[in-house]
Amino acid sequence: MxxxxxxxxxxxxxxxxxxxxxxxxxxxxxHENFLQCLSHYPNTTSNISQLIYTQANSSYASVLNFxxxxxxFSSPTTPKPLVIITPLQxxxxxxxxxxxxxHGMQVRIRSGGHDYEGRSYVSQVPFVVIDLxxxxxxxxxxxxxxxWIESGATIGELYYRIAxxxxxxxxxxxxxxxxxxxxxxxxxxxxxxxxKYGLAADNVIDAHIVDVNGRFLDRQSMGEDLFWAIRGGxxxxxxxxxxxxxxxxxxxxTVTVFSVNRTLEQNVTQLVHxxxxxxxxxxxxxxxxxxxxxxxxxGEGKRTIxxxxxxxxxxxxxxxIPLMEKSFPELGLTKxxxxxxxxxxxxxxxxxxxxxxxxxxxxxxxxxxxxFKGKSDYVKEPIPEEGLEGLWEKLHxxxxxxxxxxxxxxxxxxxxxxxxxxxxxxxxxxxxxIHHVVVWEEEGDExxxxxxxxxxxxxxxxxxxxxxxxxxxxxxxxxxxxGTNRNGVTSYTESNIWGIKYFKNNFNRLVHVKTMVDxxxxxxxxxxxxxxxxxx
Numbered sequence: 108m109x110x111x112x113x114x115x116x117x118x119x120x121x122x123x124x125x126x127x128x129x130x131x132x133x134x135x136x137x138h139e140n141f142l143q144c145l146s147h148y149p150n151t152t153s154n155i156s157q158l159i160y161t162q163a164n165s166s167y168a169s170v171l172n173f174x175x176x177x178x179x180f181s182s183p184t185t186p187k188p189l190v191i192i193t194p195l196q197x198x199x200x201x202x203x204x205x206x207x208x209x210h211g212m213q214v215r216i217r218s219g220g221h222d223y224e225g226r227s228y229v230s231q232v233p234f235v236v237i238d239l240x241x242x243x244x245x246x247x248x249x250x251x252x253x254x255w256i257e258s259g260a261t262i263g264e265l266y267y268r269i270a271x272x273x274x275x276x277x278x279x280x281x282x283x284x285x286x287x288x289x290x291x292x293x294x295x296x297x298x299x300x301x302x303k304y305g306l307a308a309d310n311v312i313d314a315h316i317v318d319v320n321g322r323f324l325d326r327q328s329m330g331e332d333l334f335w336a337i338r339g340g341x342x343x344x345x346x347x348x349x350x351x352x353x354x355x356x357x358x359x360x361t362v363t364v365f366s367v368n369r370t371l372e373q374n375v376t377q378l379v380h381x382x383x384x385x386x387x388x389x390x391x392x393x394x395x396x397x398x399x400x401x402x403x404x405x406g407e408g409k410r411t412i413x414x415x416x417x418x419x420x421x422x423x424x425x426x427x428i429p430l431m432e433k434s435f436p437e438l439g440l441t442k443x444x445x446x447x448x449x450x451x452x453x454x455x456x457x458x459x460x461x462x463x464x465x466x467x468x469x470x471x472x473x474x475x476x477x478x479f480k481g482k483s484d485y486v487k488e489p490i491p492e493e494g495l496e497g498l499w500e501k502l503h504x505x506x507x508x509x510x511x512x513x514x515x516x517x518x519x520x521x522x523x524x525x526x527x528x529x530x531x532x533x534x535x536x537x538x539x540x541i542h543h544v545v546v547w548e549e550e551g552d553e554x555x556x557x558x559x560x561x562x563x564x565x566x567x568x569x570x571x572x573x574x575x576x577x578x579x580x581x582x583x584x585x586x587x588x589x590g591t592n593r594n595g596v597t598s599y600t601e602s603n604i605w606g607i608k609y610f611k612n613n614f615n616r617l618v619h620v621k622t623m624v625d626x627x628x629x630x631x632x633x634x635x636x637x638x639x640x641x642x643x
């Protein structure tokens with residue numbers, strides 16, 4: 108005979124299974140209605156059904172996995188989209204948005220798949236991915252010094268197309284060639300020319316977007332508020348940005364690069380400490396970053412810290428050497444350390460491609476992926492030597508794995524642009540940005556959690572040495588640890604916690620723009636901008 112407790116549990120189990128069955132049935136019904144809506148959507152000049160991939164499609168897995176860059180989100184347990192749409196034209200995106208709204212499907216928008224937390228292709232609720240991989244055309248106008256770039260193009264493809272037309276024009280975007288333009292530009296986007304020309308988003312002069320109502324808008328028709336918001340405030344909160352018009356920047360026919368390694372045995376602590384007083388104050392043509400990592404110092408297993416001083420100088424070696432001798436003689440740079448090349452060749456150099464490699468590697472969208480976790484910080488006062496020595500100890504820990512820190516110098520143009528010019532606010536007052544990242548090769552959740560726990564402890568250690576009130580963060584190094592919208596509901600109160608870290612005082616203006624253009628909060632994810640209606 109069943110006890111009252113057992114009977115109660117059985118009843119609860121029955122109700123749960125019944126409710127789950129109803130929910131699954133409703134989800135399947137919604138899913139089918141959504142697909143029917145897409146297939147019958149008017150004004151599509153090509154067959155959209157050939158661009159739709161469901162989980163029953165034999166090509167589904169390859170399409171999904173092609174643009175996954177973080178191995179943390181490629182496991183069998185990672186939530187997968189019900190549908191992937193790879194539009195070829197405007198009407199396909201309009202169909203995806205309108206049918207999603209009509210049938211209650213949440214959308215995620217993917218360009219390159221580099222989102223650090225996988226938010227462009229992962230969700231905890233049933234969802235659809237609009238994958239912009241087929242929208243990747245680039246038109247370069249040398250006479251105007253402009254380019255139109257579709258959001259599905261990559262940074263590498265942009266650099267390649269510029270170089271096809273001119274060796275004395277460039278663009279101040281990122282280092283990694285497989286990063287998608289859509290996410291990169293809409294989050295800010297920095298690279299080796301940020302001290303000379305600012306961010307990628309600082310150099311955007313027009314854009315095309317499809318809003319929540321399916322309307323196609325350019326800068327004039329979207330208005331300056333929305334145009335302001337998508338240049339650094341995250342385009343996926345406001346619509347689907349199709350393309351960007353940018354102003355290209357002049358680069359000299361000859362630039363100079365070097366990568367100089369120094370270890371603990373070569374006074375690396377003192378060099379890194381001194382670098383903090385120099386990096387943001389040197390000539391704006393000089394970008395001098397540091398890559399820090401722990402390495403084996405000998406065959407006996409002893410560890411050391413290596414700092415790689417990576418540099419792009421927009422000029423020849425004969426001008427660079429006197430600048431370095433004046434500003435940073437402690438590094439001991441020699442002419443033999445330096446290599447002169449074209450700017451486009453420097454984009455290969457910073458990706459560690461071998462000398463003489465064909466520019467065609469910039470078009471490769473299919474490098475391998477590896478699990479990683481990243482974080483970011485901004486430094487306003489030099490870290491003392493004892494602080495650096497404590498950092499070295501953290502990097503030596505076994506759970507650090509293949510951890511690296513990048514110190515990215517500010518100053519120059521970055522200090523001249525107002526914090527409110529675009530949503531990206533991290534300007535004057537910052538000496539440098541830190542990119543913390545840990546990668547690992549082991550499979551499984553246990554390994555992932557071990558390394559993620561380590562980087563969280565590293566982040567906690569850095570608290571006294573980095574920006575405060577707020578502790579600032581870079582949106583393109585998305586970090587869900589700093590706060591999320593709970594259960595898929597975008598709350599203003601909860602969003603404000605992470606929002607001020609990414610956007611500082613610009614967060615409230617972003618909220619007002621969101622309220623104007625997407626008041627029902629259709630475009631949402633774990634760190635999307637909330638409308639004022641979500642002020643709870």
